[in-house]
Amino acid sequence: MLSDCQSFYASLEKSSNPQYSNKPLIVAGDQARRSGIVLAACPIAKSYGITTAETLKEALAKCPEVIVVRPHMQQYIDVSSQITDILRKFSNQVEPYSIDEQFIDVSGSLSLFGSPREIATAIQDLIRRNTGVRARIGIGYSDRRTL
Ligand SMILES: [Mg+2]
Structure with a gap:
């Protein structure tokens, strides 16, 4: 994601x-x-x-x-790591890409947290409630067998 x-x-x-x-x-x-x-x-x-x-x-x-x-960069950085912490509740494979974009591999988390769509919705709700920000989450497969 x-x-x-x-x-x-x-x-x-x-x-x-x-x-x-x-x-x-x-x-x-x-x-x-x-x-x-x-x-x-x-x-x-x-x-x-x-x-x-x-x-x-x-x-x-x-x-x-x-x-x-005016920009408040330290606050944006702090919220960015707060979002990383939220994502890490769902996967140990989280990779920040930019201050507001992060990759999450949930292929090992499905039996714990549900379908990718359910996980994405849960993540969006937590981010929204904890930071006030709306996150868009794109879902795709990266399984080698589908290439
Ligand atoms: Mg953005």
Whole structure:
């Protein structure tokens, strides 16, 4: 399985700041210090056409009322390892791939935790409840016999 968090930084900022939950929000650096790049945009901000890696200036031109939040990298790293800990409840084969993406081999866990779909749903629920983030989980086979 591959677990991938939706709008990871922006989702974490929204769960820390619930007053912004229904507003367009981006995580970006400081424009005055020329680090004004959009690191993450929530789905509402994306609906205005804002994309990751564009400048804060471009984002503000598309949506002047967008909420701009500075990154809190240590918090994102901490939540990432919290998610790794959740995944490790289901498998001893967990491989972080990026800050919000991790591979999980559950082929040895099926008799303990149920079908892949049941495991994925249980993982999604735990991540959601513990971190406030929505994770998408893709399921595929990597059994050599199917290649
Ligand atoms: Mg992601």
